[in-house]
Amino acid sequence: MNGIIAFYNSTVGRKIVMSLTGLFICLFLIEHLIGNLLLLLQDGGASFNAYAEFLTTNPYAYLPLRIIELFLFFTIIVHAWSGITVWLKNRRARPVKYNTYGIAENAKFASRWMFGTALLILLFLIIHLKEFFFEMRFGEGNHNGYEIAHQTFANPYYSGFYIFAFIVLGFHLYHGFQSAFQTLGLRTKKYISLIEAVAVIFWFIIPLGFAMIPIYILLHPYSMALAK
């Protein structure tokens, strides 16, 4: 146990924890996107709601899914906490700032703004969980996820915020995905091109897939009514 704490307290150890939790959250994004794309089907929500019902009420899947869900929340908290503490430590490492600092000539935008993009993602996550997760799971009112999604995304401001959040997520993963492999020591000459190819799925295709949902609903405001 002491060994684990010492490992977590070292800068490299904490970054390894961040990379593993980050990659687990990336896996979750794949599952989440596949499920969400059911929202685009013109079936009045039958498929999406069946999927949502499976996630929450299927007796065989209930226990494993709750364990995975709790583990996911745990990894998000660990990832965020590690990120905040690493950021604070890194800030303290340079108490006197440069007058002229040419970091922009040496490092990509996404790599320098990981903390900023992370804060925006955290804000998005809080709003997103409140609007969908808690509403569908514990809310008093409507539990029909398909209807909630179509009503919510009909608001262009709300949809705009979501689309913006996915662009931010894309930036975060543009750096974060390959950075995780670097931290694990796997970004070697042999695998670097493979990692960069797979990274495109995570920083471009997945955020685009998520953003398509509010865009589609905005462009088809009556799709829900038509489907009925």
Add this chain to the structure above:
Amino acid sequence: MKVTLKVWRQKDKNDEGRFVDYAADEVSPDMSFLEMLDVVNVGLVKKGEIPIAFDHDCREGICGSCGMMINGRAHGPGRGIATCQLHMRSFQDGDEIVVEPWRAQAFPVIKDLMVDRTALDRIMQAGGYTSAKTGGVPDGNAILVPKPAADEAFDAAACIGCGACVAICPNSSAMLFVAAKVSQLSILPQGQAEREARVENMIAQMDEELFGGCSNTYACEAECPKGISVRHIGRLNHELLRAKL
């Protein structure tokens, strides 16, 4: 050519420090940046002022002591050079050049542009060595080193410990330095005896010296006068995992 220098002046460790402007009016484009500072210092001495203190030794890019931040770049504009290899032709006539010391909690300013880099020495003392048998000289071919391993270790061994990686890193992290040292020895058969202890102890010392962590911006690789690759940082991380598991 003429340039205006905006140089950080700081009397000692406890002084607050401030920028002072100096006009360098008789600069040859063929001068190195250090030679230009020498000329400015001669002028200051003639006027009875205290010359600008800066570290320098070999003036041929191998000692790593002439570290300074020039217009926001470690060792100034250009790739793969130390300040002594930076020529004044890299600037335009009439330029204002901002000169600052390395900025890091682990590198306290001693005077003006000189910083105390002994934190890097203490990291080396924590594990940057190998055990060697005493006695007669071993046969040259007794220890076989594959050519790719020798090349990779040599690339890492090119590190001159100048601290440019720490200086440019947004986190003042010494990861590229530590990675170069750990990587160099972990690849070679001579480094195997302390392989696990070395990486753990050097990283522990790096943390104790209050260097920041690596966020993989790869700015260090871009600014390193010896072009040390960040793949050595990957190997350092791998070595730590290997030691822990």
